[in-house]
Amino acid sequence: QVQLQESGPGLVKPSQTLSLTCSVSGVSISSGDYYWSWIRQPAGKGLEWIGRIYISGNTNYNPSLKSRVTISVDTSKSQFSLELSSVTAADTAVYYCARVVWGGLGSIYFDSWGQGTLVTVSS
Amino acid sequence: DIQMTQSPSSLSASVGDRVTISCRASQSIRSSLNWYQKKPGKAPKLLIYTTSNLHTGVPSRFSGSGSGTDFTLTISSLQPEDSASYYCQQTYSAPTFGQGTKVEIK
Numbered sequence: 001q002v003q004l005q006e007s008g009p010g011l012v013k014p015s016q017t018l019s020l021t022c023s024v025s026g027v028s029i030s031s032g033d034y035y036w037s038w039i040r041q042p043a044g045k046g047l048e049w050i051g052r053i054y055i056s057g058n059t060n061y062n063p064s065l066k067s068r069v070t071i072s073v074d075t076s077k078s079q080f081s082l083e084l085s086s087v088t089a090a091d092t093a094v095y096y097c098a099r100v101v102w103g104g105l106g107s108i109y110f111d112s113w114g115q116g117t118l119v120t121v122s123s
Numbered sequence: 124d125i126q127m128t129q130s131p132s133s134l135s136a137s138v139g140d141r142v143t144i145s146c147r148a149s150q151s152i153r154s155s156l157n158w159y160q161k162k163p164g165k166a167p168k169l170l171i172y173t174t175s176n177l178h179t180g181v182p183s184r185f186s187g188s189g190s191g192t193d194f195t196l197t198i199s200s201l202q203p204e205d206s207a208s209y210y211c212q213q214t215y216s217a218p219t220f221g222q223g224t225k226v227e228i229k
Contacts, residue, residue, distance in 0.1 A: 047159075047167065047210055049218040062217060063124065096166060106155045108214035109172035116166055 002026040004097050004114035012091075012121050018084040022097030022114060023077075030055055030075040035100035037110060038071060038082045040093040048093075052100055053080055087121045094118050125149050125213050129221035137229045142198040144224045146211035151191045155215035158187055158196045161208045161223070170209075171196065203228055 008020035022036070029036065037052040051061035053071045061069045065084070073080040084091060095117055098110040126149040136142050146156065158171040169178045171187035174194060184199045198205055206228045211221040 046222045047161075047212075047220040049220070060217065101172075103173070105173075106153055106215060107173040107176075108155065108218075109157045109169060110159075110167075110212070111169050111172075111178065113166035113168075 002099060002112045004099065004112060006095060006097050006114045006117040008117060008119070010118055010120060012087055012119060013123050014088055014121055015086055018082070018087050018091060018119055018121070020082045020095055020097075020117065020119070021079050022081070023079050024099075025078065027099075029073065029078045029080070033101075035102055036071075036073065036080045037098045037100045039096045039098060039110070039113075040091075041096070041116075042090075042093040050082065050084075050095075089121050092119065092121045125152060125216055125219055127211055127213055127219050127221040129209075129211055129224050131224060132222065133225040133227065135227045135229050136201050138201055138203060140201045142201050142205075142226060144196045144209055144211075144226075146189075146194045146196070146221050148192045148194075148213055148215075152213045152215035154190055155213055156187070156189065156194045157212045157214065158185075159210045159212065160205075161210060162206075167210065198226075201226075201228065 003025045005023045012018045035052045038050040051071045053059045068085045070083040097114045099112040128147045130145045154174040159167040161167045175187045186197045208223045208225045
């Protein structure tokens with residue numbers, strides 16, 4: 001059974017870079033059968049997709065965040081990571097990592113999620 | 124980007140009621156529509172993928188339908204454990220979510 005676990009600082013200062021890691025177990029991150037994604041949810045608001053990565057290193061980002069986001073993968077550690085630069089209070093949110101199934105005929109869905117980690121941007 | 128609009132934003136229903144949540148896309152997304160259940164402090168859970176496919180382990184009282192721009196999530200007989208927020212998501216292009224529908228039990 002796949003498990004995902006987010007980790008990283010819970011407090012980041014404004015203008016600094018938010019860095020999170022998602023550790024994947026129960027499935028080989030190198031299998032190539034999935035994409036790996038980051039999503040966030042500010043308090044009291046809806047879900048926002050941040051971006052995704054494939055084991056090849058190919059990435060896609062939310063256009064609204066693209067200039068500040070970098071997602072990378074370390075297959076040797078079965079981890080993928082998120083960096084979000086120049087953060088402001090608006091980036092305060094619960095951050096989730098998720099596995100993305102890429103089926104045929106436009107069938108793409110997020111079937112497994114981490115528990116989420118709260119990141120607060122504050123001085 | 125494709126905007127997803129859910130209705131209603133919240134609803135209150137009794138145990139055993141049939142509940143319907145709507146989701147409308149700003150342009151056609153064919154069948155690339157998923158539904159998630161979200162409880163406070165918990166990770167979202169996939170319920171329905173690609174419009175109408177029930178994810179493994181999800182009770183059969185949940186079902187999905189639609190195509191193009193209009194989609195529906197139906198709970199055939201509401202149970203106490205269904206109290207949660209429900210989100211639609213399109214994956215036709217860069218994924219976007221609806222704003223959510225909060226379901227409460229009377």
